[in-house]
Amino acid sequence: MERERPSVAERLVHALDLPPEVLLNVPKTTLIGNVQVLVENHLGLLQYDPRAMRIRTARGELVITGAGLRIGSILPRELVVDGRIVHVELRR
Amino acid sequence: MLVRRLWWHVRGYVIIRAYGRRLEALINGAVREGLALWDLERASSALLLGRAFAADYRRLARLGRRLGVRVDVVGKAGLPFWAAQARRRPGLVLGGAVFVGVLYWLAQFVWFVHVDGAQTLPPAAVLEAAAAAGLRPGAPRADVRREDVVRSLHLALPRLAWAAVELRGTVATVRVVERTEADPALTRPGHVVAVRDGLVERVVVTAGEPLVAPGDTVQAGMTLISGALTPGTRAYEERVQAGLPPVVRAAGSVLGRAWYRGYGEARPEDAAADDPAGASPAALTRAAVERARRQARASLPPEARVIDEEVVVVDDRGVEPGVVRAAVTITVLQELGRFSPLAAEEP
Numbered sequence: 355m356e357r358e359r360p361s362v363a364e365r366l367v368h369a370l371d372l373p374p375e376v377l378l379n380v381p382k383t384t385l386i387g388n389v390q391v392l393v394e395n396h397l398g399l400l401q402y403d404p405r406a407m408r409i410r411t412a413r414g415e416l417v418i419t420g421a422g423l424r425i426g427s428i429l430p431r432e433l434v435v436d437g438r439i440v441h442v443e444l445r446r
Numbered sequence: 447m448l449v450r451r452l453w454w455h456v457r458g459y460v461i462i463r464a465y466g467r468r469l470e471a472l473i474n475g476a477v478r479e480g481l482a483l484w485d486l487e488r489a490s491s492a493l494l495l496g497r498a499f500a501a502d503y504r505r506l507a508r509l510g511r512r513l514g515v516r517v518d519v520v521g522k523a524g525l526p527f528w529a530a531q532a533r534r535r536p537g538l539v540l541g542g543a544v545f546v547g548v549l550y551w552l553a554q555f556v557w558f559v560h561v562d563g564a565q566t567l568p569p570a571a572v573l574e575a576a577a578a579a580g581l582r583p584g585a586p587r588a589d590v591r592r593e594d595v596v597r598s599l600h601l602a603l604p605r606l607a608w609a610a611v612e613l614r615g616t617v618a619t620v621r622v623v624e625r626t627e628a629d630p631a632l633t634r635p636g637h638v639v640a641v642r643d644g645l646v647e648r649v650v651v652t653a654g655e656p657l658v659a660p661g662d663t664v665q666a667g668m669t670l671i672s673g674a675l676t677p678g679t680r681a682y683e684e685r686v687q688a689g690l691p692p693v694v695r696a697a698g699s700v701l702g703r704a705w706y707r708g709y710g711e712a713r714p715e716d717a718a719a720d721d722p723a724g725a726s727p728a729a730l731t732r733a734a735v736e737r738a739r740r741q742a743r744a745s746l747p748p749e750a751r752v753i754d755e756e757v758v759v760v761d762d763r764g765v766e767p768g769v770v771r772a773a774v775t776i777t778v779l780q781e782l783g784r785f786s787p788l789a790a791e792e793p
Contacts, residue, residue: 401470404488424487425483425484425496427482427484428476428482429477430480
């Protein structure tokens with residue numbers, strides 16, 4: 355098995371104990387109960403309908419499934435999804 | 447979040463309906479162009495509802511045209527739209543302003559005056575005294591001087607022990623506490639007089655001057671402790687110095703012996719017919735003594751202590767054969783004195 359060598363930024367984050375999302379542009383996903391998902395550092399929507407949402411991120415595709423999904427607000431860095439959340443998955 | 451909502455309202459926003467196939471592309475494009483979107487809802491595969499700032503609408507519509515999505519406005523909200531509406535209806539705005547103004551103006555007056563704590567005083571008297579100092583419905587709040595009202599209440603109503611005025615909004619509450627007057631029957635001067643004939647054994651005086659000593663015999667009605675002070679005594683001088691009449695409410699205890707008598711008789715024919723023993727001389731004697739004793743005890747004061755009992759039995763066969771008569775004399779130690787107020791001569 356070949357291990358990926360960590361990048362400079364990753365090593366810096368690790369060495370200085372910084373929050374990774376600040377430097378690495380990786381998504382930070384916060385799930386609040388089963389009613390809200392907050393995605394920071396998203397790169398846009400791939401698909402949106404009330405049952406499923408696919409969000410592009412620097413680390414792959416974030417898939418949220420549920421019922422009655424709504425976009426509470428969408429800003430360049432931040433996306434708030436409201437609704438009944440059933441499943442959150444990261445696909446590479 | 448609340449701040450953000452407030453910001454949407456302040457800037458004004460439109461409720462949009464986007465109709466087309468590439469709705470995700472519209473959202474991504476808007477984000478890339480820095481157009482904020484919120485409350486997005488996919489109504490169907492080709493229909494998206496949402497909100498955007500009113501100022502961004504033109505750019506959003508242009509973006510939609512490029513992507514083949516029609517963006518319509520279905521509603522407008524926020525301060526700028528309200529302001530526009532208000533400009534079209536100046537009368538309504540003026541009416542609202544007048545309403546608020548009048549409400550504010552009316553709040554500057556006292557409209558209700560309540561009385562709290564008046565027990566025997568008529569509340570109307572309290573209200574009248576308050577009104578005399580300027581506290582009445584319709585008076586401007588700023589003109590009500592609470593100290594003046596309290597002073598006026600005390601002047602008008604000497605029975606007040608305490609008064610206060612509380613102003614809360616347009617309601618003024620006058621709180622009063624009435625003086626508790628001592629019962630005049632408990633302060634009136636007088637003597638301690640004998641309730642019964644007796645022989646004095648002990649005298650304890652807490653107020654007034656004793657007129658009897660242990661060993662004296664007294665008759666009912668006699669003064670035992672006098673409330674009228676003798677000139678020259680210290681108590682008398684103290685009263686006069688204080689400007690008070692030299693008459694006090696006499697108090698104390700005069701313990702003495704008193705006697706109670708009872709009489710009873712028993713006749714053979716009173717005895718029950720089916721009880722031959724009831725007619726025997728011994729039984730008759732017992733019955734007569736018991737009746738006499740009961741009669742003597744009937745008038746005994748409750749606190750009296752019985753110290754002796756004397757029984758005299760007369761079997762007067764010569765006069766009335768078979769009849770037994772008995773007399774019982776009970777000697778008790780009891781309180782002989784009782785307070786008796788002087789005849790009312792108050793001014």
